[in-house]
Amino acid sequence: MVIPMEVYEGKAKKVIPLDDDKVILEFKDDATAFDGKKKAQFKGKGWLNAQISALLFKVLEESGVKTHFIGVAGDNRLIVERLRMYPLEVVVRNVVAGSLKKRLPLEEGTELPEPIVELYYKDDGLGDPMINRYHAKVLGIGEDEVREMERIALKVNEVLRKYFAERGIILVDFKLEFGRNKRGEIVLGDEISPDTCRFWDAETRESLDKDVFRFDKGDLISAYERLYERLTGETPNRR
Numbered sequence: 001m002v003i004p005m006e007v008y009e010g011k012a013k014k015v016i017p018l019d020d021d022k023v024i025l026e027f028k029d030d031a032t033a034f035d036g037k038k039k040a041q042f043k044g045k046g047w048l049n050a051q052i053s054a055l056l057f058k059v060l061e062e063s064g065v066k067t068h069f070i071g072v073a074g075d076n077r078l079i080v081e082r083l084r085m086y087p088l089e090v091v092v093r094n095v096v097a098g099s100l101k102k103r104l105p106l107e108e109g110t111e112l113p114e115p116i117v118e119l120y121y122k123d124d125g126l127g128d129p130m131i132n133r134y135h136a137k138v139l140g141i142g143e144d145e146v147r148e149m150e151r152i153a154l155k156v157n158e159v160l161r162k163y164f165a166e167r168g169i170i171l172v173d174f175k176l177e178f179g180r181n182k183r184g185e186i187v188l189g190d191e192i193s194p195d196t197c198r199f200w201d202a203e204t205r206e207s208l209d210k211d212v213f214r215f216d217k218g219d220l221i222s223a224y225e226r227l228y229e230r231l232t233g234e235t236p237n238r239r
């Protein structure tokens with residue numbers, strides 16, 4: 001997807017053009033799961049996801065990962081670099097959960113000996129199928145580009161896994177999206193939030209992410225607020 005010149009509304013975010021180089025990402029309170037079959041709204045989710053994404057992009061930038069993050073622009077909005085997005089989801093996994101249980105004969109919660117990286121083609125009509133480098137090539141995405149996205153994804157994993165472990169949280173798995181900027185560099189885009197990652201409390205193994213909504217495990221906002229508190233040491237001051 002090319003980030004459009006007009007407002008683009010996705011399931012959980014809006015992309016609002018600012019100028020030739022920048023767009024605003026507006027995080028909505030809407031939540032969807034299972035290809036949009038399950039839907040709800042949670043007051044305050046947009047704010048929490050915007051703030052958590054901003055914080056994690058800053059952590060990554062400080063560790064030398066190039067991201068699209070420029071700044072926070074109000075409650076639930078980020079200013080980001082305009083990118084030409086790849087129609088790919090790059091998933092990294094450290095612990096068995098979610099759809100990996102359908103691929104490997106391993107029990108939920110098993111720690112993987114090394115991270116697994118997976119590629120998915122972003123296409124609602126096809127249900128975001130898992131693809132490999134050969135499929136990517138047919139889609140016009142070269143091997144070097146895939147390799148670079150995988151390299152950055154593993155670096156993101158290294159940085160964030162340690163960051164979360166220091167705060168008593170297991171980074172189980174997460175999804176990233178990438179794009180190219182004006183200079184042709186491959187840059188991390190989209191969001192990194194409890195909507196796009198699995199976070200488990202290291203002691204209790206409770207979910208602090210969207211699985212709370214997917215599998216009716218409790219109150220989504222309290223889970224996201226607990227995550228926010230663990231990361232910032234602060235109680236969220238607005239919803």
Ligand code: 5GP
Nearest residue numbers: 091097098099100173174175195196197198
């Ligand atoms: P799984 O393949 O197990 O369903 O998802 C793996 C990880 O990637 C989870 O952390 C999940 O939240 C994230 N993920 C995968 N696909 C999507 C997607 O289409 N939207 C969002 N928000 N997250 C996704």
